[in-house]
Amino acid sequence: MSNKKVAENASSEQGASIVSRRGFLKFAGASGFATAASTFTSAARATDSVPDGTPEQIHLTWGNDPSSEATVSWVTLAQAVKPLVRFGGASGNKHTVHAVQSTYTDGLNGETVFAYHARLRDLKADTSYEYEVTAENDSNAAQPFTASFRTAPRGRAPFRWTSYGDLATPNTGWVLSSPQSRFAVQAVERFQPLFHLLNGDLCYANLNPMHQPDVWRDFGNNCQSSAANRPWMPCPGNHELEFNNGEQGLASYLARYTLPDNHSRFQGRWYSFRVSSVLFISLDADDVVYQDAAAFVAGPAPLVPAASTGNPPIQPGTSLYVRGYSEGEQTRWLERTLRHASEDGEIDWIVVQMHQDALSSSKTGNGSDKGIREAWLPLFDRYGVDLVLCGHDHDYERSYPVRGCNHNKGTDIATGRPVDTLQPKPVMSAVSPGASTFDTSHGTIHLILGGGGTSAPLDVYGVDAGTGLPQARIFTRPNRPAPAAAAGTFARANADAVEDAIWSAQRDTGTGYGIAVFDHDPGERGGETTITMNYYHAPGADQTPTPDYELFETIELKKKRRG
Secondary structure, three states, X not given: OOOOOHHHHOOOOOOEEEEOOOOEEEEEOOOOOHHHHHHHHHHHHHHHOOOOOOOXXXXXXXXXXXXXXXXXXXXXXXXXOOOEEEEEOOOOOOEEEEOEEEEEEOOOOOOEEEEEEEEEOOOOOOOEEEEEEEOOOOOOOOOOEEEEEEOOOOOOOOEEEEEEOOOOOOOOOOOOOOOHHHHHHHHHHHHOOOEEEEOOOOOOHHHOHHHHHHHHHHHHHHHHHHHOOOEEEEOOOHHHOOOOOOHHHOHHHHHHOOOOOOOOOOOOOOEEEEEOOEEEEEOOHHHOOOOOOOOEOOOOOOEOOXXXXXXXXXXXXXXXXXXXXXXXXXXXXHHHHHHHHHOOOOOOEEEEEOOOOOOOOEOOOOOEEHHHHHHOHHHHHHHOOOEEEEOOOOOEEEEOOEEEEEOOOEEEOOOOOEEOOOEEEEOHHHXXXXXXXXXXXXXXXXXXXXXXXXXXXXXXXXXXXXXXXXXXXXXXXXXXXXXXXXXXXXXXXXXXXXXXXXXXXXXOOOOOOEEEEEEEEOOOOOOEEEEEEEEEEOOOOOOOOOOOEEEEEEEEEEEEOOO
C-alpha cells in the first residue's frame, strides 16, 4: 500500500443546503459531521507510521430490515486486533459488537486487504444512534472514530433517498478519477437523505490494475464523510470486476460490503430491502448484458501480476466476461421477489437499481443492452416496476413510462438490415405534452444517473439526421475483444445496432455531473402516494469541477395507494 496521504481526499467543508428561487443549491453553516471528516487526518497519521488496526474507509449499509438492522464496515492497513463497534441511542447505554473479518489478496499486486463488519441488530425504528469504531491496535483508540446514523421508519412514512452512479475518486492520479467526486459525496450530505443508492462503477479500480487496493482506498476515504453517517447501498458495475480476484472478479467489492441476504450461493451480488411502502431491488446486470466492458488486456504487452501472487501473465485480448454466471439464478430470484411484492398490500412502489442500461441514447457512452431487455424488462412489465435507476453512461437521461416492446425496429449498423432490438414502447396515452407528473401504474420510468463524479464529453447524444429523432445504440450480441489495427492489440466493438429512441423523454446536454434526490410521500389511505424526484446538475463541471448544483428538472410519480 502506498504512503500517499488520504488526507488529500478530505474536505472540511460541510454545510446545510439552501435552495434559492432559481433552484440553485448553495451551502452555508456547519453540519456537525466533523468527526467523519477528521478521520482523514487520522488515516494519514496511520499511513505515515507503521500500519496498524486504525479504521478507515468507514461506511454503513442496511441489514435485512432497515428499521432494525445496519452494518458498520471498514478497512485497516494491517490486521486489526479485536476490532469492535460500540453504539447506543439517546439513553446513553452502550452496546458492543465485535466485528467479523473478511480478507482477500489482490490478484495483481499481491496486497492483502483487511475488511471488518459489525452487524448491529435489534435497533429501534426511526431512531438515531451514535457509534464508535476501534480496535486494540487502533492508533486513535483514545479518541476513536465516532459518527451517527438513523434507522428507517417502520410502516408507511415519508423519507428521502439520493442516487447516482460512476463516482470514481478525487485523486486525479487514477484513470477516470475526477475532482468532482469529492463534491458529489458532499452533495449527498447536504441533501441529508436516509440512505444513498450508488449505481455501480464505484471507483474504476480495474482501470488501474496494479494499484487496485490504492484506488479503492481513495474511494472509501472520500465516501466516508457521507457513508459513515447513512447507508450507501451499492450494486456492482463492470468496473468492479477485477482479474484474479475471485468469482466474477468481485472479491474486492464483496470483501468491503455486507449487504442484505438473497438466500442464494451468490450473496452480495443482488439483494432487496424495504423502507416504508417502497421495495428496493439491487441487481447485477453483468450477469445478463451482452456488452463486455469489464477488465481486459488491450496489448501489445501482457499484464504481468506481481511475482508474489503466483499468477501467470494475462495475455493481450483476455477479457473478464461474466455474462450468464448465475445460470439464471438471479433472474429466478428477481421473479420471485417481484411476485411476492405484487401480492403484498403494504408495498406501493418497486424501485430497481442496476448499473448497465436497458434504455440509453448515449452516443459517446455505451448505449442500451438487449440482454437486460430480454431477461428483465418483461418481469418489470408483468409485476409493475415503477422506477429503474442506472449509471454506466456518464450523463442524465429520463424515459417516458414504457411497457412492452416493438419488434424489428432496429437496424444492424454493419449491414443496414432490420434487427429486433426489442425497442421499448412508450405509453404515450398516459403522458400529456410537457408532462412532469406520471402515473407509473401505466409503465416503468428509466433514469440514467451516471454522473456522480465522472462525465462524458458534452456531445453525448445521437440524433438521426434524416428524421431528427434521437437515436440509441444497442448491444444485441456479445462484443468480446477483437484484434485491432496495430499488431498484438485488441479492442472492443461498439454496439452493433441502432434504433429510434422513441422512449427518450429528457436528456441533459449541458453537463454530465448530477445527483437525483427522491422524496417519498406515502399519502393517505384511499388516496394517492407519490415520489418526487429533483435532479440537480453541476453546470460547467465537465470543464471545471464545482461544489454548486443547480436544479435541472422535477418530476412527480404518482399512483393509487394499495393499503
